[in-house]
Every structure is written in structure tokens, then in C-alpha cells.
Amino acid sequence: MKSTGAAVKGNSYPGRGIVAGVSPSGKAVFAYFIMGRSANSKNRVFVKSEDGITIYPYDVSKVEDPSLIIYSPVRRFRDKLIVTNGDQTDTVREYLEKGGSFEEALATRTFEPDAPNYTPRISALISPDGYKISILKSLNAAGTACGRFTYDFEREPGTGRFIHTYVGDGNPLPSFVGEPEQVSVPDDIEEFAADIWENLDPDNKISLYVGYIDYVAGTEQTKLINKFVR
Numbered sequence: 001m002k003s004t005g006a007a008v009k010g011n012s013y014p015g016r017g018i019v020a021g022v023s024p025s026g027k028a029v030f031a032y033f034i035m036g037r038s039a040n041s042k043n044r045v046f047v048k049s050e051d052g053i054t055i056y057p058y059d060v061s062k063v064e065d066p067s068l069i070i071y072s073p074v075r076r077f078r079d080k081l082i083v084t085n086g087d088q089t090d091t092v093r094e095y096l097e098k099g100g101s102f103e104e105a106l107a108t109r110t111f112e113p114d115a116p117n118y119t120p121r122i123s124a125l126i127s128p129d130g131y132k133i134s135i136l137k138s139l140n141a142a143g144t145a146c147g148r149f150t151y152d153f154e155r156e157p158g159t160g161r162f163i164h165t166y167v168g169d170g171n172p173l174p175s176f177v178g179e180p181e182q183v184s185v186p187d188d189i190e191e192f193a194a195d196i197w198e199n200l201d202p203d204n205k206i207s208l209y210v211g212y213i214d215y216v217a218g219t220e221q222t223k224l225i226n227k228f229v230r
Helices: 004-008 088-098 102-106 191-197
Strands: 017-022 029-033 044-049 054-055 072-076 080-084 121-127 131-136 148-152 158-162 181-184 205-214 219-226
Touching: 004 017, 004 158, 004 181, 004 191, 017 044, 017 080, 017 121, 017 131, 029 121, 029 191, 044 205, 044 219, 072 088, 080 088, 088 102, 088 121, 102 121, 102 131, 102 148, 121 158, 131 158, 191 205, 191 219
Parallel strands: none
Antiparallel strands: 017 029, 017 158, 029 205, 044 054, 054 072, 072 080, 080 121, 121 131, 131 148, 158 181, 205 219
16 A cells, blocks of 8 residues: 555646545544646645635735635534535535535535536545545536545545545646545654655645544644745
8 A cells, every 4th residue: 555645756747635544543634735737826825724724825916816726625614624625615514514414515516617627626524433535527528517426434544545636737637537546644744744745746736734633632733834935
């Protein structure tokens, strides 16, 4: 079983990625990273918020189109953590607040309207019992139909699942295919973060946020890395 770093190494553009899993000692683990090719996409930083993180422009004067680059990818709802690559974070949280489910929330959403890429929306819901991972992706090159796939994983110490938006670079960008990749998860957050950050393409990586949640002790440890520091 390879690490997340090994999974991204040599891939110049996996896009945005989510890892969810469980450490060998039983902590819930998550990671979210973003990459960018255009000046608009590269002009971003992660900033901690009251219940997670929000993405903001690094240089406000250079913002071209904020619609798909500014959102809150990580938010908390009670004992659950929502991690996504878009504003569907808020959709999931709103449904959970009303007593709805992760799946019901994402049934109201579709892939991103960025033709011809039709970037998939990837999402994860982490809870004390395990985690779910979802991908909403176009079923054809014309972007006329959406496929919604959800994977439900029980806790498996030392193991996580990794999903990312693109197979790699291209024009148009090829969407992720198959099931979330199985990856190893270490006990040390610094090791986990460094493995991912150091193996992401140096020209295209932008930000990374990782966290370890100890549901028994009621504690959480996080680490945030920005290529550009505000």
C-alpha cells in the first residue's frame, strides 16, 4: 500500500485532492490540497476560519473570476467534518442541519460548469464511525449528464482513501476514474503533511490542509501549508 505522496509523485496535475482515513492509533485523518495552472487559480491561499478553512485570493487585485476559486473546503458540523473541492461544502452542511444526509445534499449538485473540463465535485464526510467519499462527474464530453458515486468506508487503522479531480494534465483535463485509491496513513501529522506536500508538483501546488481528530480524547491537530504566505 503506497502513501499519498507516492500516489501523486510524478503527476504534474492531479488538481484538487481529498484524503480521508484512520491513523494506526485510531485517529480520524483528512487532507485537502489544491493546485493551479492559470494565474487566477494560482492566486490563492488557505485561511483558517471558525469551523475549518476558507480559500481567499493571495493578491485581490489579480482576481479574474472568483466563482470557482473562493469557497470553504473544510467545515465542521457537530462531530462530523465536511471536506470538499467547492461550495458544495455549504450544501452538505445545510442538509445536515436540517436532518438530511450527505447523499441527499449532493443529489442536488452536479459537476462544475467549466466546459470543456467539467471538473468533478469531490467531497468527503468524516465521522466517528468512518467516512464517506463522493464524486459528481460528467458522463460524457458534452456535459449533458451527471453521474453521482458515493463510497462508504468503515474505520480501518493505518488506511485511507484518496480521490482527486483529474487523472493528470491535459486539454481538456481528464476526470478522475475508478474508486478512491487506497493509501497508507501514518500516526504523525508532520510526516503525513510532508509526504503529500513534498511530492506535489512544485510548479502547480498551492495549498495543503491536514488534520488528525482524536474522537476519544476530543482533540484535533491540524497543519496548514501555503505556497504563498499572506
